[in-house]
Amino acid sequence: MSAKNTPNLDSVASLKADGSRNFLRPSMPKGRFATARRLSAYVLIGIYILLPWIQINGHPAIFFDLFHRRFHLFGWTFAAQDLFLAFFLVSGLGFILFFVTSIFGRIWCGWTCPHTVFLEHVYRRIERLIEGPVGEQKRLDRMSWSESEKQFKRGLKHVLFALISVIISHLFVAYFISIPELYQWMTHSPTEHWSGFVFIFVMSGLLYFNFAWFREQLCLAICPYGRLQSALIDDDSIVIGYDEIRGEPRGRPSKEGVGDCIDCKQCISVCPTGIDIRQGLQMECVGCSNCIDACDDVMSKLKRPSGLIRYDSMNGFKGKKRRILRPRVFVYFFFMLLGLTVMSYAFSMVKPAYMLVTRMRGAPFYQKDDLLRNQYNVRIINKTTEEQTFALRIESDQKDLEKRGFETPVIVKPMEETMLPLIVLKNLESFDAPFKFRVILSLQEEELELSREIHFLGPQLKDPNQELKFER
Numbered sequence: 001m002s003a004k005n006t007p008n009l010d011s012v013a014s015l016k017a018d019g020s021r022n023f024l025r026p027s028m029p030k031g032r033f034a035t036a037r038r039l040s041a042y043v044l045i046g047i048y049i050l051l052p053w054i055q056i057n058g059h060p061a062i063f064f065d066l067f068h069r070r071f072h073l074f075g076w077t078f079a080a081q082d083l084f085l086a087f088f089l090v091s092g093l094g095f096i097l098f099f100v101t102s103i104f105g106r107i108w109c110g111w112t113c114p115h116t117v118f119l120e121h122v123y124r125r126i127e128r129l130i131e132g133p134v135g136e137q138k139r140l141d142r143m144s145w146s147e148s149e150k151q152f153k154r155g156l157k158h159v160l161f162a163l164i165s166v167i168i169s170h171l172f173v174a175y176f177i178s179i180p181e182l183y184q185w186m187t188h189s190p191t192e193h194w195s196g197f198v199f200i201f202v203m204s205g206l207l208y209f210n211f212a213w214f215r216e217q218l219c220l221a222i223c224p225y226g227r228l229q230s231a232l233i234d235d236d237s238i239v240i241g242y243d244e245i246r247g248e249p250r251g252r253p254s255k256e257g258v259g260d261c262i263d264c265k266q267c268i269s270v271c272p273t274g275i276d277i278r279q280g281l282q283m284e285c286v287g288c289s290n291c292i293d294a295c296d297d298v299m300s301k302l303k304r305p306s307g308l309i310r311y312d313s314m315n316g317f318k319g320k321k322r323r324i325l326r327p328r329v330f331v332y333f334f335f336m337l338l339g340l341t342v343m344s345y346a347f348s349m350v351k352p353a354y355m356l357v358t359r360m361r362g363a364p365f366y367q368k369d370d371l372l373r374n375q376y377n378v379r380i381i382n383k384t385t386e387e388q389t390f391a392l393r394i395e396s397d398q399k400d401l402e403k404r405g406f407e408t409p410v411i412v413k414p415m416e417e418t419m420l421p422l423i424v425l426k427n428l429e430s431f432d433a434p435f436k437f438r439v440i441l442s443l444q445e446e447e448l449e450l451s452r453e454i455h456f457l458g459p460q461l462k463d464p465n466q467e468l469k470f471e472r
């Protein structure tokens with residue numbers, strides 16, 4: 001890399017001077033972090049592939065069952081009515097990310113982000129396997145498309161990229177429709193599931209576009225987390241940086257009075273976003289640790305200590321004392337604990353059944369002879385994986401209140417729901433104002449009662465000052 005092409009803080013490495021795309025071709029370093037990241041990536045990819053296959057309580061470990069509006073998370077089952085829990089889950093996870101970022105910087109981006117994991121450990125590996133190391137890839141770039149070698153290698157690479165994108169999309173969809181249903185889709189005509197087919201087609205196309213061409217642009221131009229991190233970290237957060245005190249002034253190792261950096265630019269050549277970490281912490285750094293491995297390799301060849309580029313805090317790089325415990329960390333820790341506590345509480349409050357009582361369409365009440373009638377629909381959802389028997393009764397301080405319907409227990413199959421009418425009667429004689437009564441649903445197996453307060457409505461009020469309130 002010539003000095004002219006060295007990245008600087010006034011330009012974006014992935015753009016040429018004329019604004020066109022400079023397609024980056026980072027080399028792959030060898031080293032302890034590269035090995036650890038590769039292993040962690042394979043574990044993460046393995047988890048992604050296996051989760052829809054692993055059965056817990058008769059359902060995939062993670063299954064967002066869109067058709068039946070059920071969500072299965074590691075043996076817990078939630079109905080669509082429990083969707084509000086997603087708020088607590090997402091905010092709880094968000095606070096964990098804030099806390100981790102305040103201590104370890106962009107460790108998420110470099111080690112666990114699906115974009116990094118698939119790009120670095122699947123797509124780029126295939127690219128290197130077919131096209132060879134970076135020098136060979138650049139030679140292919142310069143080669144004319146009329147050359148059969150380029151046609152074959154680039155063609156094969158893009159076919160494999162498209163295939164992998166299709167596989168990732170299918171696996172993603174399996175989280176929402178299950179593996180057996182996915183198999184049905186795959187073995188039947190797309191006309192039988194047009195919406196699913198279009199979704200997979202579009203998603204595969206987007207993945208292919210992203211991993212074949214867009215690549216680091218997603219981190220630089222779209223992902224908000226890179227920008228957010230500058231608000232989350234401070235000079236004591238652990239980041240990947242360059243030890244300027246030790247490295248500068250840079251120069252040939254044989255030269256007198258120079259620092260440890262020999263200006264070999266290996267750290268730039270491995271950087272997936274094309275930056276020069278020696279110019280300080282930059283938004284483009286995704287914390288991948290490639291530059292650490294590259295520089296450690298150079299240092300070991302020079303028989304100098306490793307760590308010229310390393311994980312450290314900005315204060316550490318300046319030779320100041322590193323502080324892990326600081327107000328920011330305590331604040332994020334507090335919010336993380338709060339988020340986790342509220343999340344755990346919200347999850348623990350989930351009931352194995354759900355009851356909804358709604359007034360039937362039509363008049364709010366009917367009057368026949370000396371009887372007043374209110375009509376409701378009672379929707380019962382069995383959220384357990386076993387058949388449940390439900391009994392329903394009404395409770396009120398109105399002595400002559402009677403119900404029709406639910407005379408016998410109602411059986412609801414596992415994870416299914418039923419809707420039945422409930423008619424409540426009262427003597428017109430004894431009615432003087434709308435009143436409330438309770439509908440109580442009991443589950444025999446679970447020893448649980450669900451209760452709803454309902455209004456009984458009737459004709460004009462005897463007391464005109466009585467306020468009439470309607471509920472659903």
Ligand code: SF4
Binds near residue numbers: 260
């Ligand atoms: S790899 Fe190390 S020695 Fe080489 S330029 Fe980068 S910081 Fe300097």
Ligand code: SF4
Binds near residue numbers: 240267272286290
């Ligand atoms: S500067 Fe280093 S850690 Fe940051 S993205 Fe580039 S290679 Fe990865």
